[in-house]
Amino acid sequence: MTNLPPGRTQPRPIWDEYFLKLAMMASERSTCPRMHCGCVLVRNNNVLATGYNGSLPGHPHCEEEGCLVEDNHCIRTNHAEANAISQAAHNGHEVADAIAYITNMSCTNCAKLLIAAGIKRVVVFSDFHDTRATEFYQQSGVKIDKLPMPPLNIDYDLKNFTSAVKTEKSN
Ligand SMILES: [Zn+2]
Numbered sequence: 155m156t157n158l159p160p161g162r163t164q165p166r167p168i169w170d171e172y173f174l175k176l177a178m179m180a181s182e183r184s185t186c187p188r189m190h191c192g193c194v195l196v197r198n199n200n201v202l203a204t205g206y207n208g209s210l211p212g213h214p215h216c217e218e219e220g221c222l223v224e225d226n227h228c229i230r231t232n233h234a235e236a237n238a239i240s241q242a243a244h245n246g247h248e249v250a251d252a253i254a255y256i257t258n259m260s261c262t263n264c265a266k267l268l269i270a271a272g273i274k275r276v277v278v279f280s281d282f283h284d285t286r287a288t289e290f291y292q293q294s295g296v297k298i299d300k301l302p303m304p305p306l307n308i309d310y311d312l313k314n315f316t317s318a319v320k321t322e323k324s325n
């Protein structure tokens with residue numbers, strides 16, 4: 155990559171890439187080894203809430219106690235989308251007309267939840283098969299944009315930021 159401004163090792167991310175990357179970072183907090191998902195709810199380029207699939211507050215984690223599998227699904231965790239909607243509700247943030255950035259295409263239940271909450275657009279980079287999510291989103295007029303997975307590296311080149319370099323005045 156050439157002609158990047160000083161301080162950059164990759165191009166400045168566009169908004170969609172930025173929020174997908176935040177969703178990926180949220181997914182790092184997931185505690186179910188069967189799937190790590192992240193969700194970021196955004197309106198006017200403002201983050202309203204974030205979520206990842208994890209246990210209820212105070213409950214054991216799948217990583218510690220194993221998954222709680224029923225009908226081939228782990229039911230111990232709330233999914234990322236459900237936790238993001240719950241966080242918004244907990245904090246009193248309206249999510250109508252927001253965009254949901256999610257790492258993986260929703261399961262059917264989460265799609266229904268986002269649709270009912272008034273989400274107008276879903277941005278995702280990974281498929282999650284065997285669900286009716288796409289069908290339900292389309293029936294409800296929710297726009298689905300599947301984008302490439304953002305780069306895994308974070309462009310933070312501390313050593314080359316001029317303000318991070320020690321000068322003679324620095325202690
Ligand atoms: Zn699990």
Ligand SMILES: [Zn+2]
Pocket residue numbers: 233234235260261262263264265
């Ligand atoms: Zn789900």
